[in-house]
Amino acid sequence: MVNNAPQNASQVLVLVGAGHANVALIRRFAMEPLVGTRLVVVNPDSVTPYSGMLPGFLSGQYREDELFIDIGRLCKQAGARLIRGSLEHVDTDLRRLSIRHQVGFHQAELQIDFDICVLNTGAIPGHDFPTMHPHYYPVKPIRELLTALPQIDQQMSRDGASIVVVGGGAAGIELAFAFRTRFGSAACVTLISKRPFEADAALSAAAKAIRRVLVDRGITCIESQAVVEAAADSVVLSDGRSVAADVICAATTVHPQTGFLTQHFLPSKGFLQ
Ligand SMILES: Cc1cc2nc3c(=O)[nH]c(=O)nc-3n(C[C@H](O)[C@H](O)[C@H](O)COP(=O)(O)OP(=O)(O)OC[C@H]3O[C@@H](n4cnc5c(N)ncnc54)[C@H](O)[C@@H]3O)c2cc1C
The missing domain is CATH 3.50.50.60 (FAD/NAD(P)-binding domain)
Incomplete structure (x- = not known):
């Protein structure tokens, strides 16, 4: 279980998925942090491909490394904690997420409590x-x-x-x-x-x-x-x-x-x- 109760934060905001939609939120958080809110980001990887550049990559305009957004760096800028893992279950009564957490080459089950949770796991x-x-x-x-x-x-x-x-x-x-x-x-x-x-x-x-x-x-x-x-x-x-x-x-x-x-x-x- 992750204790998300930070010393000076009154609520925990968890963003699940770090694609297009949530990347914009993390960036916004980096520019204008919400006082009293602790940000946690859950995403399988620490980088995410930017779909808008995929056609340009396929046609040779961009290199593969240019195609990816560095979520780890963005989270650091936003003061957010990045948890590498996949959401498996949402318990809305307990406000708890079950995450399959990637630790090196191993996977572990992790539970995260939230006050607000934003799901943008894509389609x-x-x-x-x-x-x-x-x-x-x-x-x-x-x-x-x-x-x-x-x-x-x-x-x-x-x-x-x-x-x-x-x-x-x-x-x-x-x-x-x-x-x-x-x-x-x-x-x-x-x-x-x-x-x-x-x-x-x-x-x-x-x-x-x-x-x-x-x-x-x-x-x-x-x-x-x-x-x-x-x-x-x-x-x-x-x-x-x-x-x-x-x-x-x-x-x-x-x-x-x-x-x-x-x-x-x-x-x-x-x-x-
Ligand atoms: C070729 C192409 C070009 C496009 N060009 C544009 C464009 O120029 N402009 C534009 O606005 N839109 C464009 N789109 C559409 C755009 O990709 C989507 O609208 C956008 O990606 C949706 O954002 P999202 O954050 O909901 O999902 P995504 O960007 O798909 O991100 C979802 C994230 O959630 C993660 N995830 C998935 N399952 C889990 C889980 N269980 N737990 C935790 N994390 C999980 C994924 O790994 C991923 O990082 C394009 C799409 C394609 C296919």
Whole structure:
């Protein structure tokens, strides 16, 4: 059990997850500490990849070390305690978190009491279609995609190899461009979007320009078609067509990771009650 009762702090604020959302909070805390509040951050790693730079990294604009935010350093600046571990269980009655804590190469169970807890453990693409493809990679968690990158590069190393990006939101579009740059003009890059770009409020104004640049870069774009299945070497579309795929990268609609939530704390339409 971690005794979080600091000498001069009246409440303990625990941030679970140190991705985009909580990094902004830690940074804010570093600039303007909350008097009387002790900050504790729980995250599996002491660095976190910055998704906004992932396409730039994949296309060679950034080095891998530039892609990561140093959470340890940020926590030091904010006077926060960083606990390397994963949340496994929330007891809302006792206001207690159970953490699988990483100590060197070993793992231990740790309990942390909190006054306020902020959960931002991110989201991952859902299983929108069945897949038996051996090289199917969701874009998130980004760390897992980065770990798989040597296999992806290997698959894409022969001329004419094909990669299919599933998901026509901003992330999918950026990834398609990044893969085109990474794998060169000999590769077949296909972007598949369930809806036309106009249906996405964030993209509609730029829809025509996006299509034009996709064509310029030799990226095949298939809109208004859902992937219904991934076979061993292709994806099958809702109209029955097959598109060859040596690699599939899924940037489809994301869902919260809620394995640690109990019946006391059920997610409601993607949000916590
Ligand atoms: C290719 C791509 C490009 C993008 N570009 C942009 C952009 O330019 N601008 C933008 O605003 N958004 C962008 N996004 C979207 C952005 O990534 C998400 O909106 C954002 O990451 C959500 O922040 P988050 O903190 O909720 O989750 P995340 O950033 O995913 O962070 C979650 C953190 O929680 C940790 N975690 C997970 N499970 C546990 C657990 N059980 N216990 C403790 N910690 C845990 C993870 O390790 C991770 O560090 C992009 C996404 C992609 C895929």
